[in-house]
Amino acid sequence: MAQTVAEILVDQMVEAGIRKVYGIVGDSANPIVDALRRHTAEIEFVHVRNEEAGAFAAGADAQISGRPTAVLGSSGPGSLHLVNGLYDCQRNGAPVFAIATHIPSTEIGSGYFQETNPEQIFSGCTNYVALLSNPGQMPRISELALQAAILERGVGMVIVPGDVAAQTVDNPMLAHPILTDRPVIRPTEAALDRAVELISKAKKIAIHGGEGTRQARDEVLALSRTLQAPVSYAYRGKDVLEAENPNGVGMTGLLGWGGASQALADCDLLLMLGTDFPYHAFLPAGKTIIQVDDKPLHLGRRAAVDLGLVGDVGETLRALIPKLEARSDDHFLRKTVKHHHSMVEGIQTYANHEGHGQGLRPEMVATALSDLAADDAVFTVDTGMCNVWGARYLTMKPGRRILASFSHGSMANALPQALGAKSGSPDRQVVALCGDGGLSMLMGELLTAAGLGIDVKLMVFNNSTLGMVRAEMMVVGYQPWGTDVQNPDFGAVAQAIGLHGERVERAADIRPAIERAFAHPGPALIDFVTDPRALAVPPHTTVEEVRGFALTTGKLIFGGDFAEVWGQAKSNIRDVGQAL
Incomplete structure (x- = not known):
C-alpha cells in the first residue's frame, strides 16, 4: 500500500530508534503531526512552548539517552525559532533529526506568507539539509538526513512543504534500512610508533581530555598510570575524567580550577585526547603535543601539534599502551597533584x-x-x-x-x-x-x-x-x-x-x-x-x-x-x- 511522505518520515524515525519528537504543531506540519498521532505507541510528541526550547531539549535527550531524537518546526517563524537550539545540538555533537516544514511548493520564490529560505538559514547548523520538493525523492533524502545525524553526530534536516508531506510516494527511491552503526577508527602502526618515540623522549607528560574520552575512561586512566601523568580536562570531559581519578588535576580555561593550569605549563609533552578545547591561550606553547581525535579537522586547530592521530580515543589507546614502557618516576605527578589539592582548598x-x-x-x-x-x-x-x-x-x-x-x-x-x-x-x-x-x-x-x-x-x-x-x-x-x-x-x-x-x-x-x-x-x-x-x-x-x-x-x-x-x-x- 502506498504511503504519504509524512507516513514514511514517521516510519523511518521509528526505525532509526527515535522515541521523542519535540516541537510545536502548525498548519504546514499537519500531515506529519497526523502521522505522529497514529504512531503514539512508538513515538511521543513533546509539545514545548518555543521551538528553540524544543531543539535544546532534543539535544539533551539524545546526549543522555544515547538515542537519536527529533524536533519539528512549522513554516517560516516556527522553524526559525529552531536555529539557536540546533546550533547547540550541532556543536555538542547531539544526533538530532530536524524537520522544518515549509510553505506550499508552488509558492516557493513568490514572497508568500511566512516564506523564508530554510536551506540557506540552516546550512550552518546541520551536517545535512535538503528540500523535499517532490515525493519521488523519498525515502532517499530522509535516509541521508537520518544517517547524517546518527553517523556524523549532529543535525540532519529535511525541509518539507506541507503539500508535499501529504502526497503519496508511488515508487520509493533507493529504500534501504537506516544505517546506524558508527565506524571505529584507529591510527596506522607507523603513526602509533611515532607517538611512542615522542613519548619516550619526554620526562614530564600531562594528559588533557575532553568529550572524546567518554567511551574511553578506563583507557585514559590506564595511560595516566603507565606514564605517571596528571590528567586535566576540558568542561566536556569533567563528568568523564574527574570521578574517582587520583591523578586528576582539574580543569583549565576561563572556568578552570585546581592544578590543571600548572600541569600544562610545566609538562614537556602534552597528550590531547578527544578535545577541541577552544581557548588556545590556555594551552601551552613550546611543548611537544600529540593530539588524538576522530575528526581530522580538529587536529592542530587549537595548538601547534607535533603529531596528530586520527582515531577513536579508546581504540587508539588500546593499541598504544602495550607499546609503552611503564614508568616508576612519579615526581612530576605527585608535585602536580599536591598543587592541585592546595588550589582546591583555595576555591x-x-x-x-x-x-x-x-x-x-x-x-x-x-x-x-x-x-x-x-x-x-x-x-x-x-x-x-x-x-x-x-x-x-x-x-x-x-x-x-x-x-x-x-x-x-x-x-x-x-x-x-x-x-x-x-x-x-x-x-x-x-x-x-x-x-x-x-x-x-x-x-x-x-x-x-x-x-x-x-x-x-x-x-x-x-x-x-x-x-x-x-x-x-x-x-x-x-x-x-x-x-x-x-x-x-x-x-x-x-x-x-x-x-x-x-x-x-x-x-x-x-x-x-x-x-x-x-x-x-x-x-x-x-x-x-x-x-x-x-x-x-x-x-x-x-x-x-x-x-x-x-x-x-x-x-x-x-x-x-x-x-x-x-x-x-x-x-x-x-x-x-x-x-x-
Missing part, C-alpha cells in the same frame, strides 16, 4: 562560609546541590556564572553527567535541556542550575514542565545581573553598564504556574529548601537570591586582567560610586588575595 573559601556581600554566596548553593543530589544525577548548567559554579563546585561521581551549551555558549539552555534530559531518562534525577537571565529568556517552558509533569529540579541563581558580562566588562577596564536586571520572585512565579516554588535569602535555609525540592514528587523551583558581586578568579590571572580590573575600580571611585567598590571588595576579598 572552597566560600563553599562553607557566608561571606560579607549582598545575598547568598553562589558557591554555597552549588556545593549544597552537589552534596544532596543523587549519585547518578544529571546537571544542566546555564551559560554565564552558573557555568563557573558548576565547573568548580559540582563534584562528579561515576554516574553523574553535566550538560551545558559548551561550544555554542547560548543563554537559556539549562531549563530546556533539563526537560529533554528528564524526558529521555525518566528514572534519573535532573537538576538545572539556571541563571536569572537565562531562565527569563525561556521562562515559558515552566508551563511545559508543569503541564507535562516533567520532574525537573530548577535551581535559580538570582543575582539580578548578567554576571559574566559584568565581570568581562570589568576585567578589560569598562564600567559595568546595562547588566542589571529587575526580577520577580521566581519561586512565586513557579507556584502560580503549578510547580513547587520557594525563595531563599538566608544561608541557613539553603539545604532544607533543596531537600524539600528533591523530595517533592514533581517539578520544583528554588529561587536563591545570590550576591551579584561574587567573582570567579581564573586559574591564572594576567597582568592585563589585573590592570583592567584596577582601571574599572578607579573609574568607579572617581565617578563617585565608592559603595560599589566597597561592596565588590567585601564580597571577594579572599578570592582577590588568592589571585594576587
